[in-house]
Amino acid sequence: METVKDMLSAWMRAGFESALxxxxxxxxxxxxxxxxxPQFGDYQCNDALALGKALKQPPRALAQKxxxxxxxxxxxxxxxxxxxxxxxxTLKSDWLARQAQAMGADERLGLPDVGRGRTVILxxxxxxxxxxxxxxxxRSTVIGHALNxxxxxxxxxxxxxxxxxxxGTQFGILLAGYRRFLDAAALERHPVEELERVxxxxxxxxxxxxxxxxxxxxxLVKLQAGDPESRAQWNRFIELSLGEFNRIYKRLGVTFDLFxxxxxxxxxxxDTVALLEAKGLVRESEGALVAFLxxxxxxxxxxxxxxxxFNYATTDxxxxxxxxxxxxxxxxxxxxxxxxxxxxxxxxxxxHRLTGRGDTLEHVxxxxxxxxxxxxxxxxxxxxxxxxxxDEAERRALDMVRQSSPGMPEAQQxxxxxxxxxxxxxxxxxxxxxxxxxxxxxxxxxxxxxxxxPYLQYAYARIASVLDKYAExxxxxxxxxxxxxxxxxxxxxxxxxxxxxxxxxxxxxxxFRPSVLADYLYDLAQTYSSFYQNVxxxxxxxxxxxxxxxxxxxVAKTLRKGLAMLGIETPDRI
RNA sequence: GCCCCAGUAGCUCAGUUGGAUAGAGCAUCGGAUUUCUAAUCCGACGGUCGGAGGUUCGAGUCCUUCCUGGGGCGCCA
Numbered sequence: 001m002e003t004v005k006d007m008l009s010a011w012m013r014a015g016f017e018s019a020l021x022x023x024x025x026x027x028x029x030x031x032x033x034x035x036x037x038p039q040f041g042d043y044q045c046n047d048a049l050a051l052g053k054a055l056k057q058p059p060r061a062l063a064q065k066x067x068x069x070x071x072x073x074x075x076x077x078x079x080x081x082x083x084x085x086x087x088x089x090t091l092k093s094d095w096l097a098r099q100a101q102a103m104g105a106d107e108r109l110g111l112p113d114v115g116r117g118r119t120v121i122l123x124x125x126x127x128x129x130x131x132x133x134x135x136x137x138x139r140s141t142v143i144g145h146a147l148n149x150x151x152x153x154x155x156x157x158x159x160x161x162x163x164x165x166x167x168g169t170q171f172g173i174l175l176a177g178y179r180r181f182l183d184a185a186a187l188e189r190h191p192v193e194e195l196e197r198v199x200x201x202x203x204x205x206x207x208x209x210x211x212x213x214x215x216x217x218x219x220l221v222k223l224q225a226g227d228p229e230s231r232a233q234w235n236r237f238i239e240l241s242l243g244e245f246n247r248i249y250k251r252l253g254v255t256f257d258l259f260x261x262x263x264x265x266x267x268x269x270x271d272t273v274a275l276l277e278a279k280g281l282v283r284e285s286e287g288a289l290v291a292f293l294x295x296x297x298x299x300x301x302x303x304x305x306x307x308x309x310f311n312y313a314t315t316d317x318x319x320x321x322x323x324x325x326x327x328x329x330x331x332x333x334x335x336x337x338x339x340x341x342x343x344x345x346x347x348x349x350x351x352h353r354l355t356g357r358g359d360t361l362e363h364v365x366x367x368x369x370x371x372x373x374x375x376x377x378x379x380x381x382x383x384x385x386x387x388x389x390x391d392e393a394e395r396r397a398l399d400m401v402r403q404s405s406p407g408m409p410e411a412q413q414x415x416x417x418x419x420x421x422x423x424x425x426x427x428x429x430x431x432x433x434x435x436x437x438x439x440x441x442x443x444x445x446x447x448x449x450x451x452x453x454p455y456l457q458y459a460y461a462r463i464a465s466v467l468d469k470y471a472e473x474x475x476x477x478x479x480x481x482x483x484x485x486x487x488x489x490x491x492x493x494x495x496x497x498x499x500x501x502x503x504x505x506x507x508x509x510x511x512f513r514p515s516v517l518a519d520y521l522y523d524l525a526q527t528y529s530s531f532y533q534n535v536x537x538x539x540x541x542x543x544x545x546x547x548x549x550x551x552x553x554x555v556a557k558t559l560r561k562g563l564a565m566l567g568i569e570t571p572d573r574i
Numbered sequence: 575g576c577c578c579c580a581g582u583a584g585c586u587c588a589g590u591u592g593g594a595u596a597g598a599g600c601a602u603c604g605g606a607u608u609u610c611u612a613a614u615c616c617g618a619c620g621g622u623c624g625g626a627g628g629u630u631c632g633a634g635u636c637c638u639u640c641c642u643g644g645g646g647c648g649c650c651a
Contacts, residue, residue, distance in 0.1 A: 037595085285648075341646075454613060507590070534616085574611075
């Protein structure tokens, strides 16, 4: 289905195009946007102002000419020119009702199929092997998965790849420490925790003991040379870590299509560097092989260290090339924290020089999460484990459910608490533009009221309950046969909000910002709550009743689909 | 020192890429439940959009400069 915004934009653009035929004005950017305020109608077009300036014509007259040139449009109630030259458009309420109904009947809920035949690769979560996942990992994981569901809903073929940190110098330290410090019983109980303890202990020793440091380097060389015993142990580290990661992913409902760690590209690093050399993109400097990026005004980027070993830059370049080769994606999206901005800019430049496809690469970054008392670090011991965060979220939600639904069976209370607790944590990260530093607080991450996941889930559950009550109170009757109508102002506002769902979803995908969709859903839920509180439906007169139940059902469908696109569940009861 | 990012109500954040009177949540205060789930709704309070210049019909948004905070800057990832 075409979105209302696209329909009106195309219509408006055509008007400007024929009104301005013969001039060299660029009308390709003409579009409508949702009105700033309800009194200005439903959508507005501001382009007469800019075009008037470019053509040295009075904007109001230009807007009038464009409107005169527009084809008749059956969706519109009013078209007005206001202020310095805004075009305000008001939709017919009955057209809006038909549009909403059509959206509800559409199996895609009106979402445009913009991704058909296109592949997007999403690189998210990507934790390091042998380290527990902590709250710093949640943003990449949750935002990445939401982008996954959003793109898939718009018809894209999504390849979600967990680019595990399973290679690098830390494994020398870990292998050496494993042989000397391992507590086998502890490994049995909490494998990843024990691996981390061993790593930290070994790392500390490298700082005071030269010979230990040399030993660690040797272990790394052995691993990289393919020593069977080292490889076997390394494989075990990965296996143990994946076991633990997968438990958390399952809890979060987060999925991947591939788990290709950095090591997956080891064999192609040599060829990648050879290619860079052949293309003359690198030269030797102080013993290392370096790409100089003066044209892009970026600092140099090392692709082979002076000891001959490759580094993460090499791996990331090789990874991008391999992904182009295998999947031919329209986009490769990396979801990481802000510290990697420069790194990816360098990588993107180099890949662009190699392939000319640099604009395919997209870095979606988010601000670091920190604690009120400062940054967290393993050494300070103030790391909050992801497990612990989720436990606390579910505990708080369970308190709430027990209070509000004491009659609910225990098992169901727990299931609801799980969905609500996890939903609250996810929504806290998804509902805001991620590009700000976040100070973690339990109360904020686990908020259950206001602009929160549970608010949206609550709105959904109330509708599910209403639909059941309708079936109970009016057996044999069906609201589905009665067309919906928007009579009350709040109903019309709800209708307008419903019709904007596809626009919000498309925009969220375009900007790689789930928060755009979250904002939309919150607005929809708010409008619905106002409707719910102020307009009777089960007690409304027959006919009106059915129309309103139909509106409720449509809101429920939209909330359910929208929340699913954010990776948030919608229990029928809360 | 250089580069990147951020600064909007007491707090946490929106602000559709330059448009009309800058909006939500939390907190505070006042109301609403014989009625569809009060995790709700209705209302009030709250702003020099970090400061100063500039660009133009029009700036929270663009340019310059300064202040504050965060991050980064060739052999960690």
